[in-house]
Amino acid sequence: MSPTSLPLVEPACCAPLTQAPLSADEALVLAARLKALADPARLRLVSLLAASTGGEACVCDLTGPLGLSQPTVSHHLKVRHQAGILTREKRSTWAYYAVVPAALAALALVLT
Amino acid sequence: MSPTSLPLVEPACCAPLTQAPLSADEALVLAARLKALADPARLRLVSLLAASTGGEACVCDLTGPLGLSQPTVSHHLKVRHQAGILTREKRSTWAYYAVVPAALAALALVLT
DNA sequence: CGCCAACATCGACGAGCATCTATGGTGACA
DNA sequence: TGTCACCATAGATGCTCGTCGATGTTGGCG
Numbered sequence: 001m002s003p004t005s006l007p008l009v010e011p012a013c014c015a016p017l018t019q020a021p022l023s024a025d026e027a028l029v030l031a032a033r034l035k036a037l038a039d040p041a042r043l044r045l046v047s048l049l050a051a052s053t054g055g056e057a058c059v060c061d062l063t064g065p066l067g068l069s070q071p072t073v074s075h076h077l078k079v080r081h082q083a084g085i086l087t088r089e090k091r092s093t094w095a096y097y098a099v100v101p102a103a104l105a106a107l108a109l110v111l112t
Numbered sequence: 113m114s115p116t117s118l119p120l121v122e123p124a125c126c127a128p129l130t131q132a133p134l135s136a137d138e139a140l141v142l143a144a145r146l147k148a149l150a151d152p153a154r155l156r157l158v159s160l161l162a163a164s165t166g167g168e169a170c171v172c173d174l175t176g177p178l179g180l181s182q183p184t185v186s187h188h189l190k191v192r193h194q195a196g197i198l199t200r201e202k203r204s205t206w207a208y209y210a211v212v213p214a215a216l217a218a219l220a221l222v223l224t
Numbered sequence: 225c226g227c228c229a230a231c232a233t234c235g236a237c238g239a240g241c242a243t244c245t246a247t248g249g250t251g252a253c254a
Numbered sequence: 255t256g257t258c259a260c261c262a263t264a265g266a267t268g269c270t271c272g273t274c275g276a277t278g279t280t281g282g283c284g
Contacts, residue, residue: 247263
């Protein structure tokens, strides 16, 4: 998809699915956001981050529990950061990622 | 994945993502359910069905608005029926599909 | 200044999947 | 009983994407 960032939080994008039929464009945006979560590794990433102290963790803390290589973890983090689901903060050598609660809430709302 | 049906409604499966870290198995199940929605055509299917009178529609009513061939629509409906998101009722010549509201609600709950 | 650790990027490979055309099965109706 | 919709299945194809190894970049430290 687009290599640039995809604003997730601000517009609720669409009304709940069960209200009005989705346009092709709206469906495209929503599907992209759901795809950002519809993967075992990415779901575990979210829960690992959320359960960490301070709600954040660096890449090196995640490769172990996930059983994935460092480039793969870094790739997932980047994709989901672009989707607006994660925040990224670089402190010296380490890059700390955290979950954006509003992003998940917005998706949940669409499912009614 | 398994060719047989996948029970979606009954167990909430997992606690909200932000509570406890997900096991690999739980993540697999959840991801499968999210993937059943993470596609533009399938999202539009849900909204079309939900917005129809009586909350149901037959295959021939969906191919037009979706712009997809009949086998493709039939395929999507089958997959999501197996995922527990849709119900199927055959009346004479037509096959009517409807949304299971509880299935969407269960997914929304996991996103907290 | 030189070395090392943490992270990002690149290129490639393989699995999974959405879609199509063609075909089979089934119920309605004259 | 023959014909015609409606729907499901089968097989094939092209694309997306998750994953990896290799390499580049940057900041800390002796």
